[in-house]
Amino acid sequence: MSQEMSPGFSGILSAPAPLQRLRMLQDRLGVTSRHLQRINDLSDVFLSETEAFAHSLYEQLHDMQTTRMILDHGPSREKMIRIWSRWYASFFHNQSTENFLAAQWRSGLRHVASGVDHRWISLAYALARVFIHQVATKKLDSATKGETQDLLDRLVDLCLLVETDAFITSLSRCDHEIIRGIAHQVRNPLTIIGGNVMRLLKQTPKSDPVHDIYASMLTETSRLERMVRNVTTYNEVFQREPGMAFCPLEPALQTVLDELRPEEGIAVYLQLSSKHPAVFADPKDLRIVFYHLLQNSLENLTKADYPELRVISAQNVDNDRFLDIRIFNNGPVPDPDSLEKLFTPFYSTKALGTGFGLPIARLAVSKNQGHLSLIPEPNKGTTCLVTLPLAEPSENHP
């Protein structure tokens, strides 16, 4: 195991624990503050075994070739014994659930940063569970043992779940740090190449055969610039925790339409529910959803005879806590068999498309507890159906 931190981890280690999500895991496992109190009450029975636990874990892990390699190249034996003793003590004597969850999450991050394979962590928790069971069997009377063991099992499960949460969060965040770095590195040379090609194009007469080559180079550079922008947006949407708010639809749609400036001749209609004028979503995510879906629809309309863009909203018929927003365009209808492919990054049917608009929109919608689908209507057009939570009157803070 390398003691050096992998690149991109320094920021992750200082990230605050997602306590809301961790508490949800705790609730799911049925670990209540009453249970924690019960374990606290029995802590004397278990705390006398703290040193024995840490030594036993170290010996068992040191007996296995793979984990021995990690331990021999990692912190000293004394330090690991200290860490595991402290963890065992806090397991039985946790003063505050929040501190306990946050500490557990941080230990998950430390394991990722130190490059400890998650399999060995799961194994170590299984060994910890066996040790704790043995202490319970030895020291508790049979009346208390059954109930206590159930509580202890749930608490070990919670520790492992929180570790897994930290593991997944930090690994995916690290991937996204790398993507962000690459996008940043690519953006600057692209801008220079684009500028130079543009200058050459302007200096070259149309009759020169090289003119067309420069023109196609410029087109490709613009496509790549757009791709870098979209990858960056995808990354941002993925990483940012949503900040939910009351979002009126009309101004949100109108702002994006003003930005996109539909070509002359395209008829644009907004038919929005006056009874349900707003959704409960992250305003930045909502703007991104509308931007990409409206841009997609407007681009599709360049091939329509009587181009029409229509946005209709209405309460969802199956679940009255959601609002359906239908963005319809009467351009060419996609092949029904390739609908799901359109949501795959880099898949595009457009010459200048980057294949990122729909994946970004779907990611942003699902992050906001919504759903996005495409409904082709042969010989008529295509509807993007966005379903998002309705803003309750109590969330109305215009």
Ligand code: HEM
């Ligand atoms: C029951 C399972 C485990 C628990 C409860 C646990 C607990 C912890 C905690 C709380 C920390 C953070 C210490 C701090 O930042 O002060 C930590 C760090 C660490 N753990 Fe674990 N751990 C477990 C399993 C393992 C295993 C299986 C290995 C490797 C074989 C391992 C290797 C490490 C290493 C290398 C560090 C970083 C130490 C440092 O340099 O500060 N842990 N562990």
